[in-house]
Amino acid sequence: MTADHTRVCDLLAEYGALIDLGKFYEWLDLFAEDCRYQILPRENFDRGLPAALVYCDSRAMLEDRIRALREANKYNIHTDRHVIGLPRILDDGLAVEAPFAVYQTDQEGETRLFATGLYRDQLEISGPRLKIRDKLILLDTFAIPSLLATPL
Secondary structure, eight states: OOOHHHHHHHHHHHHHHHHTTTHHHHHHTEEEEEEEEEEEHHHHHTOOOOOOOOEEOHHHHHHHHHHHHHHHHSSOOEEEEEEEEEOEETTTTEEEEEEEEEEEETTTEEEEEEEEEEEEEEEEEETTTEEEEEEEEEEEEEESOOOOOOOO
16 A cells, blocks of 8 residues: 555645644644654765664654653744655655755844755655655754754
8 A cells, every 4th residue: 555645745744743733742643653763964864874863763862852852842932834845756655855944033023044865755655645764854964053953
C-alpha cells in the first residue's frame, strides 16, 4: 500500500502548523509508536558521517525533547514559521522528500531565516492516517544561528 500525494501534503502541512502553533504534544501524535527523528547537516550526510545535531530514536526521547523545549523557550522567546515545499513520493510510496525553510521572529519583530533543508521521511499507514516512522532532516548548512530547541 502506498501513500497518495494529498495525504502526504496534508501530513506535512499539519506537521509545520502544529510546530508553529506550539502544539508539540499534538505534533508528537504525527509520529509512529516506533519512530526516529534526527537533524543532520548535509555536509555530514554527504561524507557518511553519522554525527547528528539532534538524534531521537523513540517517542520517549521526542517527549523529553518537548519537555526540554518548554524550558528553553523561556529564554529564547520567538515564533516559528515553517514553509514546506511540495513533496516527492519515492520508491515504495511511503518514502517522501520535501524541501523546507524555517523562519523565526523575535519579540522585537525581527524575522530571519533560521534553517533550510530537506525532509526525508519514511511513513507508515496507521488505520486511516499516515504517521512518520523515520524523519531525517538534512540541513543545508552546519551553522544554526541560535538555539536548536524548536523542532524543525
